[in-house]
Amino acid sequence: MTASVMRTDLPPELEAVRNVARRALGPVTPTTDNTKADKDFLFKAKRTEAGRKLPAQHLVYFVLADLLGFKNLGKFEKVAWSIPVDFNGRAFLIEHRKFGVGVFAHDPATEEADAEKIVNHIHKAVKVARPFFDWLAGKAVEDSSVNVNNNSTALFDRFEYFVEAHRNKAKEADDRKGERVVKKGGTEGHSWESITYPAMRLRTEARWLGLAAIEAFFSWTEHVLIHIGILSGGMRTAGDVAKLAEADWATKYKSALDLADPASKDFYDRLLVVRKELRNFLAHGSFGKQGEAFSFHSSAGAVPVLLPDPIGSRKFSFGQHLSFDVAGPIRTIEEFIGHLWSGPRAPAEIYIQRYQLPLILTMVADGSYAQAMASPEEMEQFAHYLAGRFDQATDMDW
Template sequence: MPGKRHPLPPELEGVREKARRALGPVSPATENTPADKDFLFNARRTDAGRKLPPQHLVYFVLADLLGFRDLGRFEKLAWSIPLEFNGRAFLVEHRKFGVGVFAAGGERDEADAAKIVNHIHKAVKAARSFFDWLATKAVEDSAVNVRNNSASLFERFEYLRDLYLGKAEEAEKRKGERNVTSETNKRGYSWQSISYPAMRIRTEARWLGLAAIEAFFSWTEHVLIHVGILCGMLASAGEVAHAAEADWATKFKLAFDLSDTRSKELYDELLRVRKELRNFVAHGSFGKEGEAFDFHSSAGAVPVRLPDPIGSGTFSFGQSTSFNIESALASIAEFIPYLWDGPRAPAKIYVQEYELPLIMTMARDGTYANAMASIEAMNRFADHLVGAMDIAANMDW
């Protein structure tokens, strides 16, 4: 999305001057710059130009900070800035195959292009505080996109969950298996060792189950924010930033109304899962039940649990029920289709199926509200947006 241009604050005028000096003899082309009449169409990419900084930094420093003229879009061309260097014409352009320095094709092209690239690198370095200011203003205006990694995070959860289910099934099938090994040492003493493969497989299954639960909560920490944006709960970049820093319970409420009975039931179930199965494991996992200490007593060593991060904040005596991974995954299995049900159904199309970024300007101007009206509306909108992004990526203006 095109950004909004702000007047440069007085304190950054010095940055503009430094960047201008860093460009040295590189200046905007004028009507007096010598160039062939078909130069714009025949200019060739130089090898030296491939070493330019990222295209957005080049554009920011030349066009936004220093005011060099941008000739605009053309087929397979996003922007074109004509330069003059040592009395010759050059172009710095962002074409489909990347940003570069383009020249007429003379013997001096590579040497001059290398010098232009060097000067642009120096100007970019001098303009760092301008870039920071530009980014800050964009966030303040919510002229930003929120990246969408929901699909890949969900795939990670599914992958680990399926591995867990496979290991658990294998352990069940081999629960009666018993391996006996006989050995004799040099002195003639013999003994047998007995192993039960299912025990090791169950341990590995448990690890995978816990990893799957961790992956599930990682996905929800991400996807609930995206659903919240589409549902109108978050309308600015600042609100998104605060939501990202908030706890899981706060994120859950962005997508669900807890006055709804089923939403509240799932919230309570998943909060219990997060508390019992995740928090203790994620924060050190001293013992299977979160025990950090064994206190000295007349009855021997007695386990003491870590303070509950969600509860009273005090140490507790004894152990609770073992983690129940199957129960936790059952709660998760109920939650996933419920997340994409009812008024949230169109969000699945945008977030999980099309994997589109969340465009905060569309959250503010009512675009998402209209698209969330129905599955049909969202399909039309998402398809249109993908088409527009494909045109931009291919520069098929």
């Protein structure tokens, strides 16, 4: 059984890593004409228990195929890749099948001990190959041969959950606004009575849930605005995406929406107010940027003081306590969501929210996204096709 060896060109400083990994594999070598293999071994090899303890499939493949040049026999039905190895003259297969990567043998009942030794050697090789993995990942990022994970739907579901909970709690507060709970107790001559109003507590809880919804909205937009920017062609490289991910919310907004559009500019201004007056108040532990953590001592009594915005004046100023009216901001947010998925961004909703696909940067460079963003119909066809390809890869239906 023969498998030719192919090598990946490495920078000189990583040749030593290749040599160390080769030694770490010990008697695990590429197969040769002298490797013993039963007839139809490639089709009848069975999974060993030891093989379930292999490292992640991509690390195994990177070490064996990319770093050390073991031959990959290619894809088969329900098999993503297959690498034959020789262990003390006997053939084994290292394969990534639908139910996971593993070591496959002629007869697992008698070769389990050898399979365990193979797994141990691969673990050692993976451990010493870490600099190679770093180089491989860095090269992929440099070439923008990467996908950007899409968590938009999960983040939006969180926002909707808190909005619904906020409204349910607020409705309960309204339904019980006239309710009083009277409790009495004590002994003769020492009785007591307390009166509570459940609606007051319910309104407080409704406000908390509303604030959580606003937090969840900004978390979602921090994510989804980047994805819209990629689909729109504003970011073409992994460096562009990384830079925007580190930028502030306002910059992300401008990457996805054109402020020359009056409606987009209006929402931008309104949402900035929400972000500053509510979200930043919470994010900074109720001190501010405009949180009234201090009260000014005066002949008129305690007067609220506003802490200065870091960008603005360094002087304190008198102010009013924030009302924390969450109903208005939530209405603004929901109006904005309708605007976000309208006009030229309507196709993006299909790709990002409905199909929940990752963003593939090479498809920015080759014009695939530009073509798909031409209309909702174009995007529907494109996303459906791409989702099918992902399903095919997951099921290994080649």
